[in-house]
Amino acid sequence: MYSGWTKLARSRSRLTPLLAPVPRARVICHSRNVNTDAQSTRKTVVQLLNNIGSRREVQQYLSHFTSVSSQQFAVIKVGGAIISNELEKLSSGLAFLYHLGLFPVIVHGAGPQLNAQLQQAGITAEFHDGIRVTDGGTLSLARQLFLNENLKLAESLERLGVRTRPLTSGVFYAEYLDKSKYKYVGKVVKVDNRPISQAIDAGYLPILTSMAETQEGQLLNVNADIAAGELARTLKPLKIVYLNEKGGLVHGENKSIISTIDLEEEYDDLMSQWWVRHGTRLKLKEIKDLLDTLPDTTSVAIISTADLQKELFTDSGAGTLIRQGSRVTVVSDTATIKSQKLEQLLEGSSMLDKFGSASQYLEYLKETAFKLYVGSSGSTGAVIHSQNDLACIDFLSSGKTPWTVNDMENIFKLVRKDWGRFFWYSDIEDPNLPWFFEKAEGSIRLDSRVLFWCGLNSKEILSNLDNLQSYGLNKNSPLRSERCYSTVAGSANRPKTVGLIGARGYTGAELIKLIDGHPHLDLAYVSSRELVGKPLASYRKSLVTYSNLSPKDLLQIERTGSIDCWITALPNGVSGPFVNAIDEAALDGGKSSIVDLSADYRFDDNWVYGLPELQNRVQLKSARRIANPGCYATAAQVGIFPLRDYISGLPMVFGVSGYSGAGTKPSPKNDLGVLENNMIPYSLTGHIHEREISKRLGASISFTPHVASWFRGIQMTICIPLSKTFSSKELCELYQETYASDRLITVKGNEPPMVKDIANRHGIELGGFAFNSNPNRVIICVTIDNLLKGAATQCLQNVNLSLGYDEYLGIPE
DSSP, X not given: OOOOOHHHHGGGGGHHHHHTTGGGSOOOTTOTTHHHHHHHHHHHHHHHHTTTSOHHHHHHHHHHXXXXXXXXXXXXXXXXXXXXXXXXXXXXXXXXXXXXXXXXXXXXXXXXXXXHHHHHTTOOOOEETTEEOBOHHHHHHHHHHHHHHHHHHHHHHHTTTOOEEEEOSSSEEEEESOHHHHBSBEEEEEEOOHHHHHHHHTTOEEEEESOEEOTTOOEEBOOHHHHHHHHHHHHOOSEEEEEOTTSSOBOTTTOOBOOEEEHXXXXXXXHTSTTOOHHHHHHHHHHHHHHTTSOTTOEEEEEOGGGHHHHHHOSSOSSEEEEOOOOOEEEOSHHHHHHTTOHHHHTTOTTHHHHSSXXXXXXXXXXXXXXXXXXXXXXXXXXXXXXXXXXXXXXXXXXXXXXXXXXXXXXXXXXXXXHSSEEEEEETTOTTHXXXXXXXXXXXXXXXXXXXXXXXXXXXXXXXXXXXXXGTOOTTOOOOEEOOOOHHHHTTSSOEEXXXXXXXXXXXXXXXXXXXXXXXXXXXXXXXXXXXTOBOTTOOSSOOBEEOOXXXXXXXXXXHTOOSEEEEOOOTTSSHHHHHHHHHHHTTTOOOEEEEOSSTTTXXXXXXXXXXXXXXXXXXXXXXXXXXXXXXXXXXXXXXXXXGGGBOSOOEXXXXXXXXXXXXXXXXXXXXXXXXXXXXXXXXXXXXXHHHHHHHHTSOOEEEEEEOSSSSOEEEEEEEEBSSOOOHHHHHHHHHHHTTTOTTEEEOTTSOOOHHHHTTOSSEEEEEEEEEETTEEEXXXXXXXXXXXXXIHHHHHHHHHHHTSOTTTTOOO
């Protein structure tokens, strides 16, 4: 997936001041100068839009959106939370469109407001299969809430000079979905768009609730997303917009907003990804089913309220754009180019300066391996061919309609897949230059051109500049800037070397297993005072012998530059001299990273805290000093984090660990004779994990640890006082959404996870969600293997990130 253009993405902050002037430019409906006022307002708004995108973009999209009937411009679905929390932003954005002469059809829900009203009334919301069971009392309350929220939005828009027409009935007609199971819940069977057309023809913005009615006049509750989809099937708009507080769909691996999804090319692959599950999976399926019934020109956008103008009026857009898409035609022989009359694409090639004509260019292509990629519009294409072992993009030609942007995305994805390593160049005046910068991994600025590349590095480019003279490049051109390279490209180099200090313990043994199975890590040193001189039998890649490294030894090794990452798996208070030696070597150019598994650096702000699921992964990728979290601390933070904004008192964490957590040094906490039919509480106040959890969550917690007779695994029960009420279903959905993209976290729902099921597994399981409303508090159960995700597995995640590999590389499924 590719993100939006960098240059345009940085202009997002300009949206806020743009919205302020709109209320001043009111349309006086009964004035004799109404047309003059409206034209003046529209002109002002167009000028403001030019600050978001180029004049070409704004005029292009305005022309496009006004080329269809007004009701076919856009359907915008507004969630109840948007009306509650972002009413001013929403109203400003809709007013902007209205003053441009555009009439989106608004459909809104009121789910959060209804939940709150039911809880205040002491009524527990009931759901089956994700559908709200709506009895007579709930329906009556929902009807009044829908009217109130509709009026609230209408009044807010009226204050900005927008004439609105609330449509709370007469549009959606439905049958009972399953009366015995869901009661007053409807399935839309008909949409009457006449009230919408009449409102728009009279100059009013239509605002619809998702309430439907039967032919006999019985009101039925319909999910707002479903209502918006059925409305779109009838109106066939150019755009279907879902306003989303996250601002789009989040990619599960890199945590960025997915910019575009081409369903034709990407749907099957996307649905096979491990992180596409729960609500994300359902949403994608619903959108695909919807777009399959609509014209190719219709697209879906999932965006934040503030990005409405940017999505509609710029090529880069905002949030996530989902299109039906189309397949790219690939041609690899000149005869087919002639037979399919594709020569006209070559007329726009920059290579014509060299070859003189398309026919001469075709003659050249006969002598080399090439592929011509042609987009569905026929006006966008790319010729890729190999020259001196380098693949070159001779041109990327884009037409003038916005749909060729889709073509260009599809073509580029295929080029990356087919070739991997390639370059191209562009004039600095090329309007596609920001897009090229976004796609490239590196670039060289020339006098009037920019050379871009993917899958190559700057040394390869500079050493081959002689071979690029035919492309008008200058060998003496300075290297301007280079973006970071992909981890896939980096992995083709030598394996990274790791040194392990403290290998005798249980965690050290697990780390050795993981490194042994890692495709790009080699264990160079393994240090244990007790095992010095013995071969490391569990390591199969090469012969490694235990040594007893001192801090002085580390200093000497560091000066050779032979180790990429050190792992210190030592007891608390012991790592310091080893870390100091590595830091001293860093002053002389040493570049090794360190992942420390003790508690010594978890409170040091000069170190990055290594809990990838809750930490900014970009920080971890650039970190040279990483403090690996504690096992209890990891489980508790993952259990509490999604509710951190609703904590109203002191969370209580009750944890029980297997005796491996007490280490290998004999003590009552790992004595099976003492532990038999027993459980030992310890460090009941001031446990270091209590301080660690509190520091990282930014909220105090109470933690009481215990040790039991099983070997590995932690069972944890967390009680959190809350300022907000939740149903068990809402809690489960909140946790599923928070961790949907984290491969090592599983949300089980209302079923409590069991410690016996997590032993020898690399993740965390959450479940047993239970809410008590008097007082408001939630119970959550968490399990984790203290030696794996609580230590070794998490360490490998951090090692991978710090060395530029995929976070989960080498971690078994």
